Amino acid sequence: xxxxxxxxxxxxxxxxxxxxxxxxxxxxxxxxxxxxxxxxxxxxxxxxxxxxxxxxxxxxxxxxxxxxxxxxxxxxxxxxxxxxxxxxxxxxxxxxxxxxxxxxxxxxxxxxxxxxxxxxxxxxxxxxxxxxxxxxxxxxxxxxxxxxxxxxxxxxxxxxxxxxxxxxxxxxxxxxxxxxxxxxxxxxxxxxxxxxxxxxxxxxxxxxxxxxxxxxxxxxxxxxxxxxxxxxxxxxxxxxxxxxxxxxxxxxxxx
Amino acid sequence: xxxxxxxxxxxxxxxxxxxxxxxxxxxxxxxxxxxxxxxxxxxxxxxxxxxxxxxxxxxxxxxxxxxxxxxxxxxxxxxxxxxxxxxxxxxxxxxxxxxxxxxxxxxxxxxxxxxxxxxxxxxxxxxxxxxxxxxxxxxxxxxxxxxxxxxxxxxxxxxxxxxxxxxxxxxxxxxxxxxxxxxxxxxxxxxxxxxxxxxxxxxxxxxxxxxxxxxxxxxxxxxxxxxxxxxxxxxxxxxxxxxxxxxxxxxxxxxxxxxxxxxxxxxxxxxxxxxxxxxxxxxxxxxxxxxxxxxxxxxxxxxxxxxxxxxxxxxxxxxxxxxxxxxxxxxxxxxxxxxxxxxxxxxxxxxxxxxxxxxxxxxxxxxxxxxxxxxxxxxxxxxxxxxxxxxxxxxxxxxxxxxxxxxxxxxxxxxxxxxxxxxxxxxxxxxxxxxxxxx
Ligand SMILES: Nc1ncnc2c1ncn2[C@@H]1O[C@H](COP(=O)(O)OP(=O)(O)OP(=O)(O)O)[C@@H](O)[C@H]1O
Ligand SMILES: [Mg+2]
Numbered sequence: 001x002x003x004x005x006x007x008x009x010x011x012x013x014x015x016x017x018x019x020x021x022x023x024x025x026x027x028x029x030x031x032x033x034x035x036x037x038x039x040x041x042x043x044x045x046x047x048x049x050x051x052x053x054x055x056x057x058x059x060x061x062x063x064x065x066x067x068x069x070x071x072x073x074x075x076x077x078x079x080x081x082x083x084x085x086x087x088x089x090x091x092x093x094x095x096x097x098x099x100x101x102x103x104x105x106x107x108x109x110x111x112x113x114x115x116x117x118x119x120x121x122x123x124x125x126x127x128x129x130x131x132x133x134x135x136x137x138x139x140x141x142x143x144x145x146x147x148x149x150x151x152x153x154x155x156x157x158x159x160x161x162x163x164x165x166x167x168x169x170x171x172x173x174x175x176x177x178x179x180x181x182x183x184x185x186x187x188x189x190x191x192x193x194x195x196x197x198x199x200x201x202x203x204x205x206x207x208x209x210x211x212x213x214x215x216x217x218x219x220x221x222x223x224x225x226x227x228x229x230x231x232x233x234x235x236x237x238x239x240x241x242x243x244x245x246x247x248x249x250x251x252x253x254x255x
Numbered sequence: 256x257x258x259x260x261x262x263x264x265x266x267x268x269x270x271x272x273x274x275x276x277x278x279x280x281x282x283x284x285x286x287x288x289x290x291x292x293x294x295x296x297x298x299x300x301x302x303x304x305x306x307x308x309x310x311x312x313x314x315x316x317x318x319x320x321x322x323x324x325x326x327x328x329x330x331x332x333x334x335x336x337x338x339x340x341x342x343x344x345x346x347x348x349x350x351x352x353x354x355x356x357x358x359x360x361x362x363x364x365x366x367x368x369x370x371x372x373x374x375x376x377x378x379x380x381x382x383x384x385x386x387x388x389x390x391x392x393x394x395x396x397x398x399x400x401x402x403x404x405x406x407x408x409x410x411x412x413x414x415x416x417x418x419x420x421x422x423x424x425x426x427x428x429x430x431x432x433x434x435x436x437x438x439x440x441x442x443x444x445x446x447x448x449x450x451x452x453x454x455x456x457x458x459x460x461x462x463x464x465x466x467x468x469x470x471x472x473x474x475x476x477x478x479x480x481x482x483x484x485x486x487x488x489x490x491x492x493x494x495x496x497x498x499x500x501x502x503x504x505x506x507x508x509x510x511x512x513x514x515x516x517x518x519x520x521x522x523x524x525x526x527x528x529x530x531x532x533x534x535x536x537x538x539x540x541x542x543x544x545x546x547x548x549x550x551x552x553x554x555x556x557x558x559x560x561x562x563x564x565x566x567x568x569x570x571x572x573x574x575x576x577x578x579x580x581x582x583x584x585x586x587x588x589x590x591x592x593x594x595x596x597x598x599x600x601x602x603x604x605x606x607x608x609x610x611x612x613x614x615x616x617x618x619x620x621x622x623x624x625x626x627x628x629x630x631x632x633x634x635x636x637x638x639x640x641x642x643x644x645x646x647x648x649x650x651x652x653x654x655x656x657x658x659x660x661x662x663x664x665x666x667x668x669x670x671x672x673x674x675x676x677x678x679x680x681x682x683x684x685x686x687x688x689x690x691x692x693x694x
Binding site for chain 2: 052075141
């Protein structure tokens with residue numbers, strides 16, 4: 001479904017991603033962990049199409065298409081969804097109106113008729129219930145004045161509405177209380193299916209108790225330096241990153 | 256000074272004297288004496304140049320380099336108006352063609368015991384003392400050549416009087432249409448609005464143009480807001496690419512009154528709006544909203560004054576602009592807090608989105624505070640579209656142009672949503688949406 005090959009990207013002349021390789025198959029959940037500043041959000045942003053980053057090498061194939069050649073909105077329409085680490089506040093545009101525009105723009109891209117207001121509302125209500133998102137939040141300006149947890153929940157709500165093929169969750173768990181964490185995880189799990197895949201960026205094992213990954217990867221200094229089964233997350237939780245850093249440094253010396 | 260400058264000025268002064276020579280007794284009236292004094296002032300001041308601090312960024316050279324016909328009679332029929340797609344609603348709708356009241360096109364919805372609405376000319380014929388008691392009273396100290404010029408030539412416009420304690424249900428919509436199909440048209444409407452104690456009314460001025468020739472509108476509106484009165488006043492400009500517009504709205508508020516203004520400039524070659532509010536009462540609330548959306552080489556200048564003369568009142572101002580292409584915007588917001596005006600709250604904000612590197616915006620807040628116990632704040636921002644917001648929206652599948660238009664529509668909505676006359680608000684929403692989808 002997604003195949004990242006030797007991806008390099010930089011911002012303001014500084015190389016952040018230094019050759020990422022990752023293969024994601026339909027139905028899989030991949031967790032990406034790694035120390036602060038290692039490039040996790042950068043990778044997520046590059047996949048979603050943020051233009052500030054300059055791709056300097058490698059390629060990304062998503063469902064047979066050269067992903068990097070598509071504009072951000074085209075990637076969304078092709079089925080990529082990024083839950084932002086820091087969701088943006090958009091004054092004056094209500095969540096509901098924003099989502100309606102998004103849904104219909106995506107439908108237009110895929111050659112479908114726009115959803116009528118009644119069907120859209122019905123669908124939105126169902127999804128809101130799924131992530132226990134308060135109706136009053138939907139009518140407010142998008143994320144404006146939302147609490148940290150409400151913003152994160154809104155991300156998952158949007159994901160539920162847009163039903164992406166590949167969801168990338170960037171630290172959706174940080175700032176959530178235990179109950180919210182469970183609700184968010186339920187939302188993610190309800191979308192799990194053999195056709196869909198998820199990439200979960202997180203610092204904490206606890207989210208992975210709810211969203212059980214098939215693979216865990218460690219991103220460090222712009223490269224995936226270690227991959228393993230879900231048990232790798234336990235090991236990281238226990239031992240931190242120092243041992244991995246040491247391994248990488250030893251390798252760098254050898255080269 | 257160029258020779259053209261002398262031309263229009265001289266022509267206007269000559270015109271004034273020519274009219275005077277064929278007048279009879281009326282030339283001795285108090286009303287006419289005011290006009291004469293105004294002409295003398297116009298003569299002395301002359302058209303402003305950028306050396307005049309108030310006109311620093313707005314050069315009228317181009318405006319005064321042409322000649323205009325100020326003396327046309329009614330030239331428009333109902334059919335001519337169809338293309339303007341003006342919104343319908345149950346309202347008192349008055350048409351002014353090239354500045355002259357057109358009774359045939361106009362219709363009234365309110366009863367005359369609720370509100371007196373008449374053309375300035377008719378009102379003056381019926382009751383010269385009443386009209387004269389308001390005429391020029393609010394603007395006589397305004398040291399502005401265009402205001403003086405308007406006073407000197409004041410002839411037609413609207414006279415509105417709302418008696419005490421009346422709440423006028425139907426709004427008053429004044430439509431000023433310039434017919435520039437055949438020649439350059441000049442018009443100088445003069446509006447007088449007097450709202451009695453505890454009376455409430457909504458009034459809109461809408462400016463439109465038909466035709467490709469130049470139009471020059473020089474409008475002055477004097478608004479008296481009585482004690483405890485509530486007035487909503489909207490000025491909407493959607494004129495042609497060849498429209499020059501200079502306008503002054505002068506307001507005086509008495510105790511415990513509320514005044515809301517929204518000034519929306521959608522289209523026009525050169526626009527200068529002065530909105531001056533004298534808060535001459537305690538516990539008043541003055542709100543000023545503004546929106547401008549120039550493109551091409553259009554120029555929009557808004558000058559506002561909130562003059563706090565008495566204690567315990569509040570003024571609140573929000574102006575917003577979107578500038579495209581090579582357009583220019585100017586905002587100058589003055590707040591005066593006089594020594595007596597303790598416990599004044601005065602807020603001002605001007606926010607702009609500049610969409611092209613060739614567009615410019617000049618903002619100048621000017622606070623003069625002579626009292627010590629006041630709360631004042633002001634802020635201006637001029638920037639581009641928020642890139643983070645844009646990426647967020649695009650990452651959800653919304654195309655870049657659609658995302659920009661949603662963001663800009665939301666930006667405008669802060670001002671447009673203040674407008675309480677439904678048909679006008681909806682009209683603005685439509686025109687703005689259309690303008691946003693153009694590019
Ligand atoms: N716009 C930018 N300008 C300059 N440097 C940037 C920019 N965006 C990211 N970086 C740098 O790129 C590096 C990787 O940042 P990124 O946000 O991808 O890290 P991360 O792995 O997501 O970290 P965290 O766990 O703290 O979220 C950091 O050193 C960061 O400072
Ligand atoms: Mg991050």
